Amino acid sequence: MPWSTPFDEPIRLRGGARLTTLQHAADHVMKLPNDVQQQERWQIAVENLINAAEIGGGWLMFARIGMLRALNGDGEAT
Template identity: 40%
Template sequence: MSWQQFFRDPIELQDGRVLRSLRDAGEFVQTLPKATLDRPEWQAAVQALLLVVDHDGDTLPARIGIVRALNASNPTKRRTRRKAARRVIR
């Protein structure tokens, strides 16, 4: 197991903190309230994080999981491809 792996692109949180490694992400997840951790997007993020750590794999799946979970609670960050395409066409 290697919690020391670094993300290629660090994850910037809204409060100014930066998650640079798998260890940073794991410690951040541990500070979340239980109600937040019970959400499906956070369950998927934690599962991806643990799989990457257990198998010493690429950190990208863990990064994607955490970013998606962070953005799931922020409706301004979520846009469907259709909405994005419409804005380009008009």
């Protein structure tokens, strides 16, 4: 599945921006500070993005969920 594949529903960011594709999500993660990228929740999100791009199918949904959980801190204090 190409990195240009859109999510079923865009991921809304604070400030009004939206992540609409796997590539937008990957670019967003790459712009984060390295120490944030290394946090487990972001590593899981990236793993799901890669699986979606390489395998496709249900991984697209998991990638979206992983990004939402990472963005929301997965209930952890950030």
